[in-house]
Amino acid sequence: MKLAKPTPAAGEFEEDEQPFLDHLEAINNVYCDQIKIADQKAAFIFTFILAFLISSAEGSGVFRVQRYMTGNWASILPSGILALAVAVALVSAIFVVLPRHRANATSLYWGAWSAENRQKFMAAHQARDPDYLFNEYLANIDNLAIINRVKYRHVGTAFRALIIAVLAYLLILVVGQS
DSSP states (O other): OOOOOOOOOTTOOOTTTHHHHHHHHHHHHHHHHHHHHHHHHHHHHHHHHHHHHHHOHHHHHTTOHHHHHHSOHHHHHHHHHHHHHHHHHHHHHHHHHSOOOOTTOOTTSGGGOOHHHHHHHHHHHHHTOHHHHHHHHHHHHHHHHHHHHHHHHHHHHHHHHHHHHHHHHHHHHHHTOO
């Protein structure tokens, strides 16, 4: 004769449910870390491009109209490519670190913490509702996944533009036009 499992008290997880909540918590933490990493990458790209523009006469020279009016095609083409690539890298890096807002934010996002979210949390706590925690983590992970996809798309664009900028800069140095 098999004994029936006792029904968990309100707010208690069944033995096999806790690993799922733990995994959701781990996913949430990983996604938060990935957002920080994307922001750091964007900051490095932004800093590198600004330092390059400040320290390099050839780099900052690509934004002068006179260069395009008096230069030859061998210098105008890589200069235009460099100017465009630098602009794309800077704008993409800025887009990475712009704040992101989600319409359906959870209690895990400070910007969504309102009297309503506080009341929902308190009600779930008093009812010892483990589904509240599960659903909040799951909804937050959905939001973080969307934010990460957008951030890393911009990081990828910024890196590609940086590579193009470096190649165009090398081509300008080879051509020898200041």
